[in-house]
Amino acid sequence: MGGDPLVVRANLASVYGRIRLAEQRFGRAPGSVRLVAVSKRQSIQKIRAAWEAGQGSFGESYVQEALVKMTALEHLPLEWHFIGRIQRNKTQEIATRFHWVHGLADLRHAERLSQQRPVHLDPLRVFIQVNLSGEVTKAGIPPEAVADFIAACRELPNLRVMGLMTLPPPAQGEAAQRKPFQALRQLRDRVSKPCCPLPELSMGMSADLEAAIAEGATWVRVGTAIFGKRPS
Ligand SMILES: *Cc1c(COP(=O)(O)O)cnc(C)c1O
Numbered sequence: 699m700g701g702d703p704l705v706v707r708a709n710l711a712s713v714y715g716r717i718r719l720a721e722q723r724f725g726r727a728p729g730s731v732r733l734v735a736v737s738k739r740q741s742i743q744k745i746r747a748a749w750e751a752g753q754g755s756f757g758e759s760y761v762q763e764a765l766v767k768m769t770a771l772e773h774l775p776l777e778w779h780f781i782g783r784i785q786r787n788k789t790q791e792i793a794t795r796f797h798w799v800h801g802l803a804d805l806r807h808a809e810r811l812s813q814q815r816p817v818h819l820d821p822l823r824v825f826i827q828v829n830l831s832g833e834v835t836k837a838g839i840p841p842e843a844v845a846d847f848i849a850a851c852r853e854l855p856n857l858r859v860m861g862l863m864t865l866p867p868p869a870q871g872e873a874a875q876r877k878p879f880q881a882l883r884q885l886r887d888r889v890s891k892p893c894c895p896l897p898e899l900s901m902g903m904s905a906d907l908e909a910a911i912a913e914g915a916t917w918v919r920v921g922t923a924i925f926g927k928r929p930s
Contacts, residue, residue, distance in 0.1 A: 783801070
């Protein structure tokens, strides 16, 4: 499972092309959308190829697998995003080894992550996962509970709440794809306060990143379009 570096490079260029075009098309500032290259179940060689093509942020869903990759690549200044389901017995590794967590949805996890975040590191940057209706998984905070959840997380010294994240079921066509992303943005606008804004929205993947950018995504999480189909 090497992965041809030229293919990864070409795919990455094409994904950045899609992002920049969508920024233009929807009146977003150039460079306002960042990319997490989702490397879960993909090889270390492919991550290295993406790095060599200029990509610095990578998303992983499985802690043990991520740790192996981080160790193999520790000489590179990569930024790691945890995008998987948080398990209670893995919070220590997440708090220690990752820079961002997309998908925080349990206050006990938030408390552990804050406690376990080493003090010499910047606060762990987190997205609150929101369960809009019809979600693939049951993960996520219901919209009406998001404001209180954020307020509780803001009490935790070693976490920094950056924004909201969602993972809607696949939908066909841009109009249908935009609906949940629009709902997330509107929720963000309602719960964001001048004292403590929520600047980031983590939404959009390989198949729907344009729709997410149209609705205000600041991070898109893209795997397949960069690294190809994940081996099963
Ligand atoms: C796997 C995954 C992605 C990437 O999905 P692709 O369809 O491969 O782009 C994005 N976000 C999350 C939370 C994921 O688990």
